[in-house]
Amino acid sequence: MRVLFVAATEFEVGELKSKVKSQKSKQNNDGQGGQLPIDNCQLLITGVGMVATAYALGRELSTNRYDLAVNLGIAGSFDRNIALGEVVEVIIDTLAELGAEDDEKFLPIDEMGFGKGAFAASRSLNEIADLGLKNCSAITVNTVHGNEHSIAKLKQRMNVEIESMEGAAFFYACTEAKVACFQLRSVSNYVEKRNRDNWQIGLAVKNLNEVAIRLLDALAAQN
């Protein structure tokens, strides 16, 4: 099975990268494949944001074939019932800023008649391993929310749990390329008035990599 792991920064998937690398070198040394489950497992680092993600994925998927793509990253949560450091599965993701202002109202791209702004996962982690993750809906933004007024305005028009800067672009590119995909996000912060002291990036990255390695092991067991 050919699997593409996609992250915005190497920092977010450091442990996963080491594991894949060490198993690949075992594979080269003993010819047995080590425990590496998948014949072509790649890690794509796209850079932060939806433009970088769409470009990097479009390029990768136009020249290489994959059976599955998995987006891994940290994220903000609107929902305080989700703990900092908790890993969730995003099943639908919307380009929240794509549309037009109509005075005080926001017109989503769908209502303007120029296509759609929401994109969905086409597979689920649960099909491979039941790790008990919550299913969530998300938005993808160019500007991380960090202002009470803009957060209140967003909450008035959308009811979502998670915010990232790449998720919807990842779903879009995979959908266009007809590659099965799902998205896992680990909550590093709540979406609130900017306060970097409250962020738990280290915990979120640690938990994200634990889940990613359990996924890799589950893929191994399937083979």
Ligand SMILES: O=C(O)c1cccc(C(=O)CC[C@H]2O[C@@H](n3cnc4c(=O)[nH]cnc43)[C@H](O)[C@@H]2O)c1
């Ligand atoms: O502002 C900073 O000092 C700072 C330092 C490290 C990272 C950041 C980010 O904004 C990370 C962006 C990165 O992480 C995802 N992410 C994490 N939290 C959020 C959020 O609340 N809203 C949107 N995206 C978030 C995002 O997908 C980026 O890849 C800032």
